[in-house]
Amino acid sequence: MPQKRRVVITGIGTTSAVGVGMESLWKALLSGQSGAKLCHTFDMSGFSCPFVAQLAADQLDIKQFVPKSYRKATKVMARDIELAVAAAHEAVNDAGLITKSHEAADGKVSMPATQMGCQIGAGSIAAEENELTVAFASSQTADGEIDLGAWGSSGMQNITPLWMLKYLPNMLASHVSIIHDCQGPSNTITCGEASALLSIGESMRVIGRAAADCCLSGGVESKVNLMGVLRQLYSKRLATASLSDDPSSIIRPFHPSATGGMAGEGGAILVLEELESARARGAKIQVELAGFGASQSFCQDTVGIGAEVDGAGNAQAIETALHEAGVQPADVDAIVPFGCGVPDIDASEAAALRKVFGERVSKIPLITISTATGNCGAGFGGVAASVAVQCLRAQKLPARIQGGKAGESVGGVDGASIGARDAVLNTIVVSTTSLGGQNAAIVLRRIS
């Protein structure tokens, strides 16, 4: 029987409300900086929470993240695609991987294109409101409704011919594949907040079955748009806050008085490689993707707005991942949960962690990042996995803010506010759970 192909993580690239790249995110997490702010694209004060976790307006100039020959294509990139392309650029650089995007390398790339896969989770990409509405407004009835007849005969001509291509969820992977010349297996998983970890798990499987040696993997989404915020509200994930509140005080993961989260944007792409192949190219190898698990929760309300009270599905995903990694619950040094600050989701996660880790759950440090990222949907698990990788690399735990006092966290987990600190970290579990009830978890292990 052929030996099991081990998978390592050699590069991480994030985009989040606090900036592009892990450096900005890590700095924010160490110092306890929040990503929450007023939205610079729309006035969101018509919703229960006027704040979002959004990149500052000048923080992402997409043209800097694509090769010169690809600049024209940035015109057909929705926000989600831009964020993915930037994250992939960061990840590839972090891995020291030479791809087609390095035009100066003149085709001398690290990996054959056919050995490069791409699995990037995505959400439903929201249409740019202004672009579409100016077209709708050209086809309105006297009472301000859409006139479908006029839209069909002439109005639709006011949107650009390639309009739809900006909004297909698979366009994140498509653009990234073109830029980095990934001709191997390619997928787009759309399972809400579980998308990125499900994608990372799938990349692990693709590499495991030798369909590729290297995958650009993760997830990205922007919920910082009108429809994104509305659906956060409708799925009971949006906090209650007023303009006079301090934006950094709104998201309170596992805090007993949390009221919800806020829309975020961003995500992460990770470079996953088969261990021997990574060694052969001289990659820096610090972290192994040792286990993956997935499951479906029972949703009392069918659509999963309410979380599974006993956290059984989430626990099952974590246990499956631990089992594959050959790791006992007692050997886990830290956990990156979803920790979105939505009371019933936090409670469900805490129940799941207690199921898996028993009483020790009060002593395993949780790494809560939603204070910096908000809920960036399909991107969340990617950021969470990247932060876990960074913790293993740096042997540090980031600060937790808005967690309240020791001992008062929801479900008795270790979620209280605390500063950044050094720690011996060998094994970290990352898990997410989504609207709709999908769960995914991975186990990351430091290797030397």
Place this chain on the structure above:
Amino acid sequence: MSEPRVVVTGMGWVTSLGHTVDGVWKRLMNSESGMAPITHFKAATFPTSFAAEVKADFDYRTFLNDPKVHATTALNAQFALGAARQAWNQAGFHTHPPKDPRRVGLYLGAGEGVLDFDNYAGALISAWDATTQKVDGVRWAKAALARLEALKEIEQEPNMSLAHLAREFGIRGPASNCLTACAASTQAIGEAFSMIRRGDADIMMSGGTHTMIHPLGVTGFNRLTALSTFKGDPTLASRPFCMSRDGFVMGEGSGMVILEKLEHALARGATPLAEVIGYGSSADAFRITDIQPEGRGAAAAINAALQQAQIDPAAVGPDGRPLIHYISAHGTGTKENDSIETRAVKVVFGERAKHIPMSSIKSMMGHLIAAAGAVEFMTCILAIQHGMLPPTRNHHDPDPALDLDYVPNVARKCAVDTCISNSFGFGGQNDTLVVTRYKNS
């Protein structure tokens, strides 16, 4: 120990040609078309005003144990529930449910739900500030909160078909949904197959469901000039591989299959309908707007699938035929797809390509987008079971540059053991499945 074999033990579909496996198959054999003027919305003025819609006699509630918990279900999940119930029952799970729901997984290629278009557009128009040329966020919030209903919005998320199927069938194993445009459900079945081979589950419900027959769906494809704008009888509009082909015709619906570890199926006395033996996935990595002209990505997917199935495309069997007896084509009827798909099949099979019948059921039931691959995969299994090949309808003016055997117009008797099903997505993701007659050896 070798990896477990994976068989199909149940299947079902909901399409414009009906919603029973045998009923739809009969109509495919008769080369019938499901196309007609669009009824879902007032499409008369659109460049394309026809499609292959699921007909009004489909009522998803008749397929359910407990319709109450699916009361807000949107169209995609309705189709999926209808198709999945057929597959579940054929597999025998309605009388003998799987013992451990955690060993049952789900992998779908399901599309995004249909926008609540009039209210969505109306809310945007009401918040439009003509001076700044921007939507006013506060005005929009007010209009949207009044006009857009919470559950109608949530049900549009692309993973909602998963949620409904999990609830109806009590599934607790790994669950994923992929949305690689027109390749999605082929990819879903391929990944589901891979999961059973790896041991992640014993049973996978897999397939796809989708409708894009809605104002923005038709708008988007019309603007891309991807849809047929045929003037005349809509049943003549979809003309894959013809000289005069001018785009695809939208279809809608769902195809669902039960994949099962062979040992598991046999142990419970289930009847394998066919065996899945190969899956290949690739990306063109070429351009957002065009398919790689040499068919590089498509050929890579087909080759990867054949390699896994250990089938040599250049070899022939004892009967002198190529080892692949039928190809269920992606065959959309666009200029670009049909010529590049033909090229890719020739790249892979060389001289043998002309001796492999390849037809497109999109000529009859339209393009089910994310769900297309699943119904085409099912067609392969039915071809194996019935020894019949579905035709390419409307194949009256062959494109002389396309010289494969497209099974023109009339179903054909043909002994079929092994087939491939191709799906190629907008954006360049390609997937191929190899399915063969189940043999107890």
